[in-house]
Amino acid sequence: MNVYLLSLLVFSPLLGILMISLMPKKEERTIKQFGFFGTLPPLILSFFLCSQYYSGVALSAFSIKVDWIRFGNLEMYDPKLFAVNYELGLDGLSLSFILLTTIVSSLAAMASIYIKQGWKGYYLLFLILEIGMLGVFTAENLILFFIFFEMTLVPAFFLIGRWGFLEREKASYYFLIYNGIGSAVLLVAILILFARTGTTNIAALTQMMTMGGVSLFAPISSSMKYGLCLAFLIAFAIKLPVFPFHSWMVRVHAEAHPSIVMVHAGVLLKIGAYGIIRFAMGIFPEQYESLALALVLMGVISFLYGAWLAMVQTDFKLVLAYSSISHMGIVMMGLGALNEAGLQGAVFQVISHGLIAALLFFLVGALYERTGSTMLPNLGGLARSMPVFSGFLLACGLASLGLPGMSGFISEFMVFLGLFKGQPLLAAIAVIGLIFTAIYILRAVMLMTFGKNDSLEEKEKRDIEGWELVPALVLLGLIIAIGVYPNLLGGPIQSTIEAVMLALGGR
Known part of the structure; x- marks a missing residue:
């Protein structure tokens, strides 16, 4: 059963897709319920995998490898040559x-309850997006990774x-153009590697590239x-994104629905950091x-x-958009520090920002719904x-600026510890950026919570309540x-970090 668990995890949202497909498109309440329940099977399975890890089960026990595609007929030389397998790990x-x-x-x-129309199409696309994201983080060869990577873009x-919002179509085209360029660069690199080595298996490529560059084929x-x-x-810097590849992300943060930005800022941007660690740093440590x-x-x-x-924006969505660029800069600093503290801080920053950004954009959605x-x-x-x-907004703002006792402090402390050691x-x-961060976060929070404004009626300012407390409490609790x-x-990331640092010379 273990070998099928990852496949079940990745494709379990198909159950929700099937249920929604059978529903009439006017059944708003039922579609929204099925859309939410469709995300629960992968959530439950991920918690099960986590419990297995903490109980001492080796994560390698869940790997699966099945013959899939073969190019050419070179089995007489080596059965592994130009074979692409279905591999999850x-x-x-x-x-x-x-x-x-x-x-x-x-x-x-859950936050997508604010969606006003097109519920059926929305949740079908949402669950397909989740399949792509789960596949990206479990794929064990580059071709499969690229397929899932593209599956997130559409x-x-x-x-x-x-x-x-108003300019959403323009934002979507910017998203497609920039990410399409990144995908093209990534595909060319994958095809060259495949042509020269005869394999796209990540573990095999890592071994080849770190042992003098002698491949199975050429x-x-x-x-x-x-x-x-x-x-x-370049491909993953566009995805992250960092300066100067950032402009598309500002438009997406400002124009996409807040529930979509929760996923975009919380997970999709993190594929960039994951790709740099797994491929650029892992396969090419000397060049990296x-x-x-x-x-x-x-x-x-x-x-x-x-x-x-971020300090000069008057739209809270743009404050958060430029804040994401700033925090992804911290990730890049940690990845470039070339020591264990910096790399560990970068991973912490990725996860921490994912949770903080998701909470902030959930609050943006709740606020826009009211005002x-x-x-x-x-x-x-x-x-x-x-x-x-206002309490959740202040707490999340303090986490974003790195208040001790919250995830933002741990990640930034480790990144700067590693950076001061190396550069x-x-x-x-x-x-200096830490000072700027405190200024723009506190400026935005104070203007919203204690600033003077009488243009909104009290009924429009009803507090968050009921189901809205669930996402806010869960995300803040994790932070x-x-x-x-x-x-x-x-604990979970330590073995991966040690393996990467060993390849880099054990700094």
Whole structure:
């Protein structure tokens, strides 16, 4: 049964897709219920996998490998040559991303109750998107990874362009163009690797590239390895994104429906960091090391640039959009630090930001549902009429700026610890961004909660209640849990980090 569990996890949203497909499109309440319940099987299975890990079961026991596609007839040389298998696997890093995906997806499906029309199409696309995200984090070969990667782009494009704000269609095309370019670069790199090595298995490629570049089929020169490493970095830097590949993400954050941005900011952006760790850093450690300084520079620029622009925005959605760019800069700084503290901090930052961003955009959705606005000048005085909402907003804001006791502090502390060890001058410059972060977070929160504004009637300012408390409490609870007990996340990812650091020379 263990070998089928990952396949069951990845494709379990199909049950929800089937139920929704059989429903008349006017059955709003039932479709929304089935849409939410369709996210529960992967959530339950991910918790089961987590419990198995903590009970001592090796995650490798859940791997599956089935013959799938063969190109050419080279079995006389080696049966593995140009064979693409259906391979799913799990380690501590991918388990952490899967838990993030299933939790955020279920809560975003719950928040999608705010969707006003097209419920059937919305939830069908939503569940297809979840299948793609789960597949990305479990795929054990590059072709399968790319298929699932592309599977996330199509439903996300329609979800952004069909449900959202005034310029949603323009935002969806920006999303498609930028991510399409990244996908093209990624595909070229994968095909070159496949043509030169005869395999797309991630473990096999890692072994080949770290043992002198001698492949099963043809040698790969040092310059080609640099080019391939750079291609992976560009493809996933666009996905993350960091400066100067960021403009598409600002539009998506501002124009997509908040429940979609919960998934986009909470999970989809994190595929970029996952890809850099798994492929660029894992398969090409020597070449990655020589490019690390450029990554740190990109991270510092993104951190400062995003924070500076967030300080001057008057739309709360844009504050959060530029905040995401800034926080992804922290991720890039950690990935470029080339030491265990920096890498561990980068992974913590990815998970932490996923939870914080999901909570912030859930609050944006709840606020827009009540007021019809996200402009800071129009939202003053919320602490008086919406004290519970204001409390969650303040707590989440403090987590975002790195208050001790919350997940944001742990991630930023470790990233800067690693960066000061490797690049002290750049780390000292980047510290300025922490001041900017405190300014734009506190400015936005204070304007919304205690600012002066009488344009909204009290009935429009009803506090969050009932089912709305569930996503808010779950996400805030996880943010505090990781901040108070970091080993909750640090334990599962440690073996992966140690393996990557060993390949990088054990710094």
